[in-house]
Amino acid sequence: MKRLFALLPLLLMTAAAPASDVTGNWVTEDGTALIAIGRCGNSVCGKVAKALVIKPGRAETDVKNPDPRLRKRPIIGMTILSGFKTDGGGWKDGRIYDPETGKTYRSRLRLNTDGSLKVSGCILFVCQSQRWTRPR
Template identity: 55%
Template structure:
């Protein structure tokens, strides 16, 4: 009888969803592939977004402002705390339908995020409707 109770308990434990941990999703702090910034990814309403939490390699000539933004009214914004990821929704195992903003050139791209098996994050930005894409691998901080 003890064996059946233990077996039943083991089966129930296996069928129960595992508790969510901070390490199980894309939310958290990520170091960019070039080690120049930390991006804080979090829920923003019903989607996922990300901000530059910290600049690791300052560029003094730019005074850490969004000087390359095509909108002159936004060029005075500080790069730190700037939202660079927006609108991502989970779709077939990836966060899709989002946008990524690159303050180095002032452009925004269609983007997707995918958590890799090794715990890194693949960040892909695309132009021309996804015909031309470029990816980076970010690591969790």
């Protein structure tokens, strides 16, 4: 019994480890952008690191932003993931900003068993998810 209690902290640390694995570079589901996710204090945040595919007519600045003062800021380098709290197996209660629509959604991040990242954006109780992958 004493051995079980001695191992319990180690097991709990191991169970919480996958949440930190979301850091690094990720290719979005449509393959158009590279997102760099890193630590931001006790949380994680993500920035657009690079455009991998330039879609015709796609703006290089945040033209859809509802705040007119922010419409000239470049999309490359922009923080699109912020405010996440760890839940042991992933990250919850964050925000994801979509520069293509200028909208911000509640978001969750969870590492899948295949090593990909499930990125969910939600409005009320309706969520849509994408599967992001590590660059090759």
